Amino acid sequence: MNIKLSNGKVIPIEMHKVRVIQKTTLPPAEQRLKAITEAGYNTFLLRSRDLFLDMLTDSGTNAMSDNQLAAMMVADDAYAGSESFFRLQEAVQDVLGLKYCLPVHQGRAAENLLAKVYVKPGTVIPMNYHFTTTRTHFELAGGKVLEIFGKEALNTSSTDPFKGNIDLDKLHSVIKEYGPEKVAFVRMEATTNLIGGQPFSMENLKAVSKIARENGIPMIVDASLISENAYFIKVREKAYADWTIEAIVKEIMKQADIMYMSGRKSTCVRGGMICTNSKEHYDKMAPWLPVYEGFLTYGGMSSKEVEAMAVGVREMVEIEAASASADMIQYFVELLCEKNIPAVTPPGGLACHVDARKFLPHVDSLQYTAGAFVAALYLVSGVRAMERGTLSNDRDIHTHEEIPADLELGRLAVPRRVHTMSHCMYIADRLEWLMKHRDLVGGLKFCEEPPVLRFFIGKLAPINDWGRKLVDAFKKDFGDNC
Numbered sequence: 307m308n309i310k311l312s313n314g315k316v317i318p319i320e321m322h323k324v325r326v327i328q329k330t331t332l333p334p335a336e337q338r339l340k341a342i343t344e345a346g347y348n349t350f351l352l353r354s355r356d357l358f359l360d361m362l363t364d365s366g367t368n369a370m371s372d373n374q375l376a377a378m379m380v381a382d383d384a385y386a387g388s389e390s391f392f393r394l395q396e397a398v399q400d401v402l403g404l405k406y407c408l409p410v411h412q413g414r415a416a417e418n419l420l421a422k423v424y425v426k427p428g429t430v431i432p433m434n435y436h437f438t439t440t441r442t443h444f445e446l447a448g449g450k451v452l453e454i455f456g457k458e459a460l461n462t463s464s465t466d467p468f469k470g471n472i473d474l475d476k477l478h479s480v481i482k483e484y485g486p487e488k489v490a491f492v493r494m495e496a497t498t499n500l501i502g503g504q505p506f507s508m509e510n511l512k513a514v515s516k517i518a519r520e521n522g523i524p525m526i527v528d529a530s531l532i533s534e535n536a537y538f539i540k541v542r543e544k545a546y547a548d549w550t551i552e553a554i555v556k557e558i559m560k561q562a563d564i565m566y567m568s569g570r571k572s573t574c575v576r577g578g579m580i581c582t583n584s585k586e587h588y589d590k591m592a593p594w595l596p597v598y599e600g601f602l603t604y605g606g607m608s609s610k611e612v613e614a615m616a617v618g619v620r621e622m623v624e625i626e627a628a629s630a631s632a633d634m635i636q637y638f639v640e641l642l643c644e645k646n647i648p649a650v651t652p653p654g655g656l657a658c659h660v661d662a663r664k665f666l667p668h669v670d671s672l673q674y675t676a677g678a679f680v681a682a683l684y685l686v687s688g689v690r691a692m693e694r695g696t697l698s699n700d701r702d703i704h705t706h707e708e709i710p711a712d713l714e715l716g717r718l719a720v721p722r723r724v725h726t727m728s729h730c731m732y733i734a735d736r737l738e739w740l741m742k743h744r745d746l747v748g749g750l751k752f753c754e755e756p757p758v759l760r761f762f763i764g765k766l767a768p769i770n771d772w773g774r775k776l777v778d779a780f781k782k783d784f785g786d787n788c
C-alpha cells in the first residue's frame with residue numbers, strides 16, 4: 307500500500323510482518339564474472355548461490371502467506387475426488403464467479419490445452435500482446451498470433467495508463483479480413499508481460515468482449531496477473547475508484563468465456579488453472595486434462611499446492627496483496643527516473659523494466675541489447691534480471707530469420723513481499739554507475755542456440771570480452787569485495 311509521509315512523499319509501506327527469512331550473500335565481482343561466463347552470459351543459467359537478489363521473475367517466487375502454508379498441511383492426497391480440489395473450486399466460484407475449474411501444472415499447460423482444443427491450422431488469435439509460451443503453443447498448433455495493441459503500447463516513456471488495451475479498429479479489421487470462423491479466440495492478457503506489465507482498462511475489455519461475442523468468437527483472458535490489472539483499474543480508471551478488487555475481478559470474469567492463469571503469479575503458488583462458466587467449453591477441454599496433466603481433481607499439481615492455491619485465490623483480491631508489488635514497482639521506477647535511467651513508464655505490474663535500447667544505444671538488437679544489459683547488471687550488482695527482447699523472440703518458425711523484438715527490455719521482477727526499499731536503492735545506485743560506464747558494455751553472440759524458447763537455455767559469449775573490462779572498472783571504484 308502507498309502511504310504519504312508528512313513531507314508529501316509517497317512510499318510503499320509493507321502491510322505485513324516478516325517472520326521467516328532466507329539468507330542471501332553478495333558474491334564479489336570476480337566471482338560474478340566467473341559465474342556469468344559459465345552461464346553463457348544467460349542469467350537463466352546462473353545458480354542461486356551466485357546471486358545477491360533474484361529478480362529474474364515473479365513466477366513461483368512471491369512470498370506465500372502464513373495461511374497458505376498452513377493450508378498445505380491439510381492437503382487431501384486422493385488421486386480422484388480430492389477435497390483439496392473442491393476447496394479450490396469453491397474459491398473460484400466465490401471469488402471469480404466461475405463454475406468450472408480445470409487445474410493444470412502451470413500456465414503454459416493451460417495454453418497447451420487451449421491450443422489443442424481451439425487452435426487449428428490456418429486460424430488466427432488476435433491479442434493485446436503475446437507471451438513467450440503462449441505464442442509457441444499457438445504457433446505449434448498451426449495458428450497465427452496477431453498483436454493488435456494501441457499506438458502507445460510500444461512507447462517506453464508514455465503516460466498512457468492502459469498500454470495493454472486492444473485497438474478496436476484493428477480487431478474489426480482482423481475479423482473482416484479472416485472471417486469470424488477463422489478467429490480461434492480473442493486473447494486479453496492481464497498486464498501484458500512482455501511490454502512492461504501494462505494493464506488493460508475495463509472499458510476496453512468490455513468493448514473487446516462485446517465485439518468478440520457479437521461475432522461468435524470465444525473471449526479468453528490470460529489472468530496470470532489479474533490482481534495487479536484489477537488494482538490498476540481501481541487506481542487509474544475513474545469509474546472503478548470505489549470498487550473493491552474482488553468486484554473488479556468478478557467484472558473482468560464476466561467479460562470472458564474462458565479464463566486461464568499461471569497460479570505462479572497472482573495466487574503465489576506453483577500451479578495453474580482454466581476456468582469457465584460454460585459447460586460446453588468445459589466439456590471440450592476436460593477429456594484432455596488426464597491426457598496431458600493428470601486427473602480432473604489435481605491436474606498435475608501437488609495437492610499441497612492445490613490447497614495453497616485455494617487460499618491464494620481468496621487472498622489475491624485483498625488490496626494489500628494486489629497493491630504490494632505494484633506500489634513497490636512505482637517507487638522503484640520513480641527512483642530510476644530521478645536518476646535519468648530509462649525505466650518504462652507508466653510503472654506496470656510484475657517488474658520494473660529498463661529500456662535497454664535507450665540504456666545501451668550502441669548495442670544492436672541482433673547482438674541482444676537487453677541480454678547484454680542484464681548480464682552487465684549482474685556483473686556490477688549480483689542482481690539477476692531477465693532479458694525481454696530479441697533473445698526472447700525465437701526465429702521465424704518458417705524462414706529461421708531473426709525477428710528483432712519490438713522492445714529490448716531488462717526486466718527486474720518484483721515478486722510480492724520479497725524485496726525491500728533498500729534493495730531498490732542499491733540497484734538504482736548500481737544502475738547509475740553502469741549508465742556512466744555503459745560504453746564498456748558490448749553485445750552478445752550465440753555459442754549454443756536451441757531451436758525453441760532459446761532464451762531459457764541458450765549459451766552466449768560477449769563480443770570483445772567486455773565483461774572483463776567492466777569488472778575491472780567496477781573493482782577500481784568499489785574494491786575487490788563488492
Ligand SMILES: *Cc1c(COP(=O)(O)O)cnc(C)c1O
Pocket residue numbers: 365412413414415437439440495496499528530531567568569570571577578
Ligand atoms: C507466466 C505467464 C504464463 C505462463 O505461465 P507458467 O506458469 O510460467 O507456465 C502465461 N501467461 C502470462 C501472462 C504469464 O505471465
